[in-house]
Amino acid sequence: MELDRVIKERRSIRKFLDKPVEREKINACLEAARLAPSACNSQPWHYIVIDDPQLKADFCQEAFGGVYKMSAWVEKAPVIVAVVSDRGNFTSRIGNFFRSTEFFLVDQGISGEHFVLRAHDLGLGTCWIGWLDSKKAGKFFNLPSGKKIEHLFAVGYPAENPAPRPRAKLEEIVSYNKF
Numbered sequence: 121m122e123l124d125r126v127i128k129e130r131r132s133i134r135k136f137l138d139k140p141v142e143r144e145k146i147n148a149c150l151e152a153a154r155l156a157p158s159a160c161n162s163q164p165w166h167y168i169v170i171d172d173p174q175l176k177a178d179f180c181q182e183a184f185g186g187v188y189k190m191s192a193w194v195e196k197a198p199v200i201v202a203v204v205s206d207r208g209n210f211t212s213r214i215g216n217f218f219r220s221t222e223f224f225l226v227d228q229g230i231s232g233e234h235f236v237l238r239a240h241d242l243g244l245g246t247c248w249i250g251w252l253d254s255k256k257a258g259k260f261f262n263l264p265s266g267k268k269i270e271h272l273f274a275v276g277y278p279a280e281n282p283a284p285r286p287r288a289k290l291e292e293i294v295s296y297n298k299f
């Protein structure tokens with residue numbers, strides 16, 4: 121599909137067909153994520169693909185309890201991809217320190233968007249999920265200290281076709297040669 125069309129057509133999908141997603145397609149999305157640029161080329165990410173139904177149910181029990189219950193619908197997605205963050209390599213961390221920023225989160229955003237755009241290109245629907253219990257989700261996979269599940273993707277064949285959500289107009293978010 122043409123890139124412009126993929127960007128314009130992608131939507132957050134929260135209802136999925138009860139149809140398994142081929143691992144080849146998931147791998148193609150992961151390959152797109154892998155190719156993303158990152159500060160100092162630190163590639164501060166690891167993707168855990170959860171496509172075993174029982175494991176998915178057990179994971180969701182942990183990740184979406186209490187105040188995170190509103191994300192419980194994610195269990196209905198045939199596949200969940202959890203993004204484990206790494207705080208970046210040494211040079212990137214020095215950059216964080218001097219810039220007072222978290223480059224690894226920027227990097228994960230870029231990589232994640234590669235993932236969801238490629239998914240749309242392949243006819244899959246996705247939704248970024250930031251509303252989860254990262255502590256319990258990390259414990260579920262015995263993550264070592266310093267690693268954290270920052271966000272997830274719900275992935276599957278779409279069972280809805282939502283209208284575009286509003287966006288600010290270009291003139292509201294852009295200025296040339298001044299702020």
Ligand SMILES: Cc1cc2nc3c(=O)[nH]c(=O)nc-3n(C[C@H](O)[C@H](O)[C@H](O)COP(=O)(O)O)c2cc1C
Pocket residue numbers: 130131132133134191247248249250251252271282285
């Ligand atoms: C970092 C991030 C976290 C998000 N977390 C959630 C979430 O926890 N639950 C949810 O339903 N949608 C979540 N979304 C989806 C946004 O609500 C959605 O992208 C936004 O409303 C625009 O709609 P669109 O993606 O259909 O264009 C998240 C999106 C991003 C980029």
